[in-house]
Amino acid sequence: xxxxxxxxxxxxxxxxxxxxxxxxxxxxxxxxxxxxxxxxxxxxxxxxxxxxxxxxxxxxxxxxxxxxxxxxxxxxxxxxxxxxxxxxxxxxxxxxxxxxxxxxxxxxxxxxxxxxxxxxxxxxxxxxxxxxxxxxxxxxxxxxxxxxxxxx
Amino acid sequence: xxxxxxxxxxxxxxxxxxxxxxxxxxxxxxxxxxxxxxxxxxxxxxxxxxxxxxxxxxxxxxxxxxxxxxxxxxxxxxxxxxxxxxxxxxxxxxxxxxxxxxxxxxxxxxxxxxxxxxxxxxxxxxxxxxxxxxxxxxxxxxxxxxxxxxxxxxxxxxxxxxxxxxxxxxxxxxxxxxxxxxxxxxxxxxxxxxxxxxxxxxxxxxxxxxxxxxxxxxxxxxxxxxxxxxxxxxxxxxxxxxxxxxxxxxxxxxxxxxxxxxxxxxxxxxxxxxxxxxxxxxxxxxxxxxxxxxxxxxxxxxxxxxxxxxxxxxxxxxxxxxxxxxxxxxxxxxxxxxxxxxxxxxxxxxxxxxxxxxxxxxxxxxxxxxxxxxxxxxxxxxxxxxxxxxxxxxxxxxxxxxxxx
Numbered sequence: 001x002x003x004x005x006x007x008x009x010x011x012x013x014x015x016x017x018x019x020x021x022x023x024x025x026x027x028x029x030x031x032x033x034x035x036x037x038x039x040x041x042x043x044x045x046x047x048x049x050x051x052x053x054x055x056x057x058x059x060x061x062x063x064x065x066x067x068x069x070x071x072x073x074x075x076x077x078x079x080x081x082x083x084x085x086x087x088x089x090x091x092x093x094x095x096x097x098x099x100x101x102x103x104x105x106x107x108x109x110x111x112x113x114x115x116x117x118x119x120x121x122x123x124x125x126x127x128x129x130x131x132x133x134x135x136x137x138x139x140x141x142x143x144x145x146x147x148x149x150x151x152x
Numbered sequence: 153x154x155x156x157x158x159x160x161x162x163x164x165x166x167x168x169x170x171x172x173x174x175x176x177x178x179x180x181x182x183x184x185x186x187x188x189x190x191x192x193x194x195x196x197x198x199x200x201x202x203x204x205x206x207x208x209x210x211x212x213x214x215x216x217x218x219x220x221x222x223x224x225x226x227x228x229x230x231x232x233x234x235x236x237x238x239x240x241x242x243x244x245x246x247x248x249x250x251x252x253x254x255x256x257x258x259x260x261x262x263x264x265x266x267x268x269x270x271x272x273x274x275x276x277x278x279x280x281x282x283x284x285x286x287x288x289x290x291x292x293x294x295x296x297x298x299x300x301x302x303x304x305x306x307x308x309x310x311x312x313x314x315x316x317x318x319x320x321x322x323x324x325x326x327x328x329x330x331x332x333x334x335x336x337x338x339x340x341x342x343x344x345x346x347x348x349x350x351x352x353x354x355x356x357x358x359x360x361x362x363x364x365x366x367x368x369x370x371x372x373x374x375x376x377x378x379x380x381x382x383x384x385x386x387x388x389x390x391x392x393x394x395x396x397x398x399x400x401x402x403x404x405x406x407x408x409x410x411x412x413x414x415x416x417x418x419x420x421x422x423x424x425x426x427x428x429x430x431x432x433x434x435x436x437x438x439x440x441x442x443x444x445x446x447x448x449x450x451x452x453x454x455x456x457x458x459x460x461x462x463x464x465x466x467x468x469x470x471x472x473x474x475x476x477x478x479x480x481x482x483x484x485x486x487x488x489x490x491x492x493x494x495x496x497x498x499x500x501x502x503x504x505x506x507x508x509x510x511x512x513x514x515x516x517x518x519x520x521x522x523x524x525x526x527x528x529x530x531x532x533x534x535x536x537x538x539x540x541x542x543x544x545x546x547x548x549x550x551x552x553x554x555x556x557x
Contacts, residue, residue, distance in 0.1 A: 078183065079182060079183050079184075079296070079299045079333075080182035080184075080185070080186065080299055081182055081183075081295055081302065081303055082180070082182065082304075083302055085303065086308040086309050087303075087308050087317075092310065100309070100310045101281070101309050101310055102300075102304035102305060102309030103165045103180075103304070104167070104179060113179065113180075114180050114181065114182065115178070115179055116177060116181070117178070117181055117182060117185070117186030118183070143308065143337060145295040145333035145334065145336055145337055146333060
């Protein structure tokens with residue numbers, strides 16, 4: 001997955017502060033967490049940075065598929081094993097008779113379900129990573145055998 | 153709710169929404185199960201005799217003729233059929249005085265025979281979910297072979313006595329020749345050289361006996377033995393890697409399990425692949441006292457000469473039910489089978505149906521026909537058809553062949 005350093009290296013690194021941050025590194029972190037967009041950096045649209053801009057667009061393209069919590073699902077890698085569905089602490093709390101004991105989810109409040117052989121994210125607002133007071137829980141990504149899900 | 157017959161976990165919580173000629177949405181199906189369900193809509197077989205399309209009645213008549221006139225027929229497959237079809241198959245073998253064998257003779261047969269005869273202690277997968285605190289996958293990679301094994305039973309779910317689940321109360325140990333998908337998830341992974349399973353087992357026995365191990369990293373091996381000793385309830389899931397490595401030295405594994413049961417409580421659940429292989433083995437054990445490799449010629453005879461790998465060379469006709477031995481078996485055996493008069497009952501096209509004299513299409517069990525099957529841990533599961541179909545089930549086809557004979 002993309003790192004803030006990779007984004008920083010493609011930014012102008014001029015510390016112009018036009019984006020509202022004190023440094024380009026801070027902007028790189030904001031771009032990664034999708035709080036800012038490339039358009040917020042006017043210097044980047046200078047023709048001399050055209051190459052870097054194109055590379056940045058390419059680098060940040062996968063982030064557009066991410067949910068509000070930053071979850072990205074790679075359908076082609078998913079086994080549909082449901083490890084993430086059963087391991088997710090919110091699924092366990094909201095669905096004690098279904099996904100908590102290894103069965104298919106029986107509650108509407110679960111975050112992850114398996115549909116058509118691959119994992120789907122249904123209620124991202126229930127996730128511990130949602131909102132400003134998020135907890136960096138990684139139960140779903142840590143239990144994935146094929147790295148089919150990841151957070152940005 | 154439907155039952156998935158894609159592997160021997162027989163998941164019962166599948167929800168499928170259908171539209172004409174396709175699956176609109178399937179819930180809780182793993183990738184493998186999804187493929188199994190989608191297979192319904194491609195490469196289906198049609199009744200044929202010697203490559204030419206014919207009617208079902210003619211195909212069944214021809215099949216009966218071939219089997220009736222054969223001097224030494226072999227009936228093979230069975231692991232992908234319901235218990236009802238397997239029962240009729242065994243009756244057919246008796247009537248024809250034929251050899252009968254299934255995929256277990258080169259799969260988990262050795263271990264399953266010991267489990268079914270009570271020589272190895274076993275338990276259900278529900279016991280594993282509720283009580284087990286150590287799960288050992290030995291020469292098995294359930295993430296790929298049985299994708300929902302870890303999430304439904306062996307590692308991630310909360311059980312009645314294991315409420316804290318994998319975070320605190322369960323250990324997963326993988327012993328394998330490569331870092332498999334399951335090994336990446338487990339708490340302890342032990343890499344062994346190919347064929348090193350016997351030495352590994354002996355090393356664990358030595359530590360349990362208070363001796364130093366002569367295999368692998370001593371510190372890690374002693375750590376593993378200590379995990380084994382501290383466990384309240386351990387479940388060992390041996391895969392084909394262990395079976396093929398030990399071959400004739402299976403008593404070493406038996407000794408290890410016996411020794412582990414001296415210090416704690418350990419059960420063995422073989423990682424059966426096909427959805428009803430264990431069902432066939434249980435039926436055969438009740439009927440004959442052996443789980444496979446039987447000849448009904450002049451009584452009941454058991455021996456490796458009746459296994460598909462040996463009988464393929466001597467049999468003049470072979471009935472294959474729900475299996476593709478020409479793809480799965482070594483070339484020399486596959487060639488012998490292809491040269492014999494092959495009758496295949498299969499819902500889908502395969503290399504074996506392409507080489508067959510007679511092909512009889514059947515309904516896919518679990519999807520187009522109902523029945524009962526035995527899960528890998530011995531629990532019997534009933535299933536109903538979820539798709540309407542005019543095709544005959546394996547059981548009906550075999551009954552008609554028997555009537556024709």
